[in-house]
Amino acid sequence: MAELVNQHAEEMLPELEQMQRVGLFSTAEIKAVIKKRSAHEYKLVRKTKVMKDFLAYIQYEVNFLGLIHKRRKREHYFFKQDEIEYAIVSRIHRLFKQMISRWPEDLKLWISHAKFCIKWNKKVQLSKLCTRIVQVHASNPKVWILAAKWELECGDAMDKVRALFLRSFKLHLTSPEIWHEYFRAELLFAEKLQKRFKILTREDTSLNDDVGENALMKGKAAKTVYTNAIKNFPKDVNVHLKFLDILSDFIGSTDFALPLFNELKDDLGELNCNNAKMRACLAKLHLKENLGIAHEGRDKALEKKSRISNCYREFDQAVTDVNNN
Template sequence: RVEDRVPELEQLERVGLFTRAEIRAVLRKASALEYKIQRRALRKEDFINYIQYEINLLELIKKRRARIGYSFKKEEIEHSILHRVHSLFNRATGKWKDDVQLWLSHVAFCKQWNAKHQLSKVFSTMLAIHSNKPALWIMAAKWEMETRLSSESARHLFLRALRFHPECPKLYQEYFRMELMHAEKQRKEKKEFEKAKMDLGEFNYSEEILNGEMARIVYRDATQKIKGVEFQLAVLSIAKLFDFTQDLQKEILENLQANYADDPLTWDYMARRELDLGSLKAPGHPTKQSKVAEMARREERCCAVFDEAVGALPTENMWKCYITFCLERYNRKTNSEELKQK
């Protein structure tokens, strides 16, 4: 109701953030917007316009505060406006439940104004209605992990999501990534405590978790349900982002070669991998010539794998992979004459 605004508007005038004329203008505009959302035939656009007006008002108050250097009375001013925006969003999403963009706008608003408690409720209600959308589960789990720093809540969300989508590759990939992030976080914590010579007795750091064993369990469970080389390569690329996953990478690579040896993408990956596998570094500072020579050797090793690949799997797709690689390297102005000839 418009009369509920009076205390916050009086505060805005009293502290010098708004003039009396501006307060009257806000009241007139708010009355018009309020009238539209009280009609029997509700329109989504009226709610969106009202919400946008309130957000613009919040931004204006923020700028005015910065300009005059006044930071008090936020409880009486901003908090009541924030509460009203949340109420408007709740009414709108309650009326137009299927509009995912409306839900996402509320999520974005909560993030912008750091409304963590409110956002948790928004995610909970949204997922109850839109449980058929894996991307929303991933968004909620990432927020729990990265913003609220709760790997337990993120794990719970991923497990719930997988009950609805037991064969969704993206869900498994992000769950796999989350478990590795959790392991990395614990490793860093343990290292800091050890550096500070603190007693680790009260902290339960499991060696299995520190070594990424939870991620391995997620990976093995996923491979029972999801077939295809693309998924294997996706989780392998995620594992490579973490410096403690050598054993896990080895297991994924072995599965890739054992189960997908007749897939051109496996050969393509194995060949391109040679570019990243450097040889033993020569003593002293590397010169430009030595760097060029080293890259040429790596490219030759790539070509040797591709030559083996087109011999073992002489398909159109395999040749396409080989040609694409050669063109990519050629466009990088490589100095390898042999590659240019290929």
């Protein structure tokens, strides 16, 4: 027991000596840190392991990182982060892994670890965490969604994100939430590609060809997800409408969202032409400003009147169609 504590204490010495050497902490403060850490370490090596002891140790180290940040600003010293901060970050990772290994059923631990990885830009650790969590909690659809979101946080790992969603369908093909989040992920990736393209080329992204990244920037992958989802939920209007709701968040920030929105809207209108709820929702879309075509210089009152008129017209047509079938 004492040997393991002493081993960990020795592993801490380089970072502590570095902090003292560069003037971030005094000798007395370093001794206090060693004493506090040793107390935490002894609690962790007891025969009866308690989660709160691990959490308390992690919180202590997180607070210590915050104090180091303040000291750096005060001393105007911003070097040696690998030797100082990242040594502490590695220790926190070790503590999280020990907790998850001992209490794998507690999703809060996985989520806390993932948030820590994201905060410190630890993409490799986060990706490994994603792989592990879907193995342990494969029966939970929300876990697959979480893992995919975390992989998306890793940057350009869209291939891993897609792989996670496709694997999830082997167990949860009838989960609307997974289909919706897969759709959202493809939209986010398309948005990212489009923004990057504009920055690098300073050109419009109205591209003519629909292959490779050009197709992705037009939301073609998202459209494919939508098409496959509709096949699995052919009569579920709520599932259908959610795709429009998700896509509407991208209108205004991307070039592809509005054309794709209109394409999906027309498709759903045709698919659900006799469904009163769908027809009513589609008619109400005319009232949303960001979904219409704005005419520069045109009076806003006239724009609003035109939207209301179109809404009434579509409602009238919907009533006729539904009553005749």
